[in-house]
Amino acid sequence: MIDGLYQSEPNEAMKKGMFFEYLALGNTAKGDGEFMKYIDLPKLRNGEPSVDEQRIRSQADLFKKLLDLYDITIIKTRTLLNYPSDDYSLSAEFDALGIIKREYNGNIVNTPVIIDTKLTKNIYSEFGDYSWGKPDLIDHIQAQFYPYILDKIMSSDIEDETKDLLLMYDISPDIYPQFYYMVFDYKPKMEYVIYNYVQTEMRIKEAEERIRKVYAGIDYFNQTEWPYNPTAENCNRCGYVLECPFANQTKPIINI
Numbered sequence: 001m002i003d004g005l006y007q008s009e010p011n012e013a014m015k016k017g018m019f020f021e022y023l024a025l026g027n028t029a030k031g032d033g034e035f036m037k038y039i040d041l042p043k044l045r046n047g048e049p050s051v052d053e054q055r056i057r058s059q060a061d062l063f064k065k066l067l068d069l070y071d072i073t074i075i076k077t078r079t080l081l082n083y084p085s086d087d088y089s090l091s092a093e094f095d096a097l098g099i100i101k102r103e104y105n106g107n108i109v110n111t112p113v114i115i116d117t118k119l120t121k122n123i124y125s126e127f128g129d130y131s132w133g134k135p136d137l138i139d140h141i142q143a144q145f146y147p148y149i150l151d152k153i154m155s156s157d158i159e160d161e162t163k164d165l166l167l168m169y170d171i172s173p174d175i176y177p178q179f180y181y182m183v184f185d186y187k188p189k190m191e192y193v194i195y196n197y198v199q200t201e202m203r204i205k206e207a208e209e210r211i212r213k214v215y216a217g218i219d220y221f222n223q224t225e226w227p228y229n230p231t232a233e234n235c236n237r238c239g240y241v242l243e244c245p246f247a248n249q250t251k252p253i254i255n256i
């Protein structure tokens with residue numbers, strides 16, 4: 001729902017992801033208070049942590065070590081951005097904002113990097129919406145939008161605390177923010193992979209085009225008073241599905 005009034009209950013995989021995020025960064029995208037409801041992963045009969053939990057804890061420790069090894073300085077976690085644009089406002093909320101060193105115009109300079117931590121069963125998986133074994137099949141909407149919004153804020157004259165923080169690190173407003181996925185798994189042989197979503201001109205234009213389409217969609221729905229659109233794909237992801245009189249109960253068709 002666009003106002004966030006209805007939210008889906010997290011499934012087991014999501015709870016594990018939040019648990020990992022909390023251990024790695026000290027918070028979750030839903031915030032500390034919200035997280036407390038989910039902090040207890042199921043224990044063994046003897047009360048000990050499950051094998052999955054032990055692996056997730058170990059991967060969260062590895063995440064912290066990797067920050068040093070890759071020379072990433074986290075300067076802010078759970079970052080919220082808001083950029084007023086036309087009649088709307090572009091918002092972003094991400095796990096962590098860091099600084100990396102990158103070559104820019106022949107110099108090594110501090111560059112902002114948005115870090116998205118991911119926990120998955122297996123980093124080589126090639127199925128589902130988040131098949132990290134085939135990242136080209138994933139919709140990288142966050143990797144497109146979040147740096148875009150941060151760049152807009154950096155190059156505008158609006159007041160913003162994240163912008164002020166970045167400027168303390170001598171960040172040039174000309175440098176386009178980077179976006180890293182740091183993906184960890186919890187299979188028996190635990191592994192990780194880091195993807196840099198390269199911000200090409202084409203991808204930045206794509207982000208602008210997607211934003212334009214979203215604005216057009218909102219305008220259309222405003223004019224048509226937000227009609228129900230009960231497709232299997234929409235209703236299966238909708239937090240209002242249990243109350244909605246128009247809910248579509250069929251399963252979505254899977255493309256293969």
Ligand code: SF4
Pocket residue numbers: 228229230231234235238239240241244245246247248
């Ligand atoms: S029709 Fe489906 S997607 Fe729309 S509000 Fe109802 S349950 Fe949600």
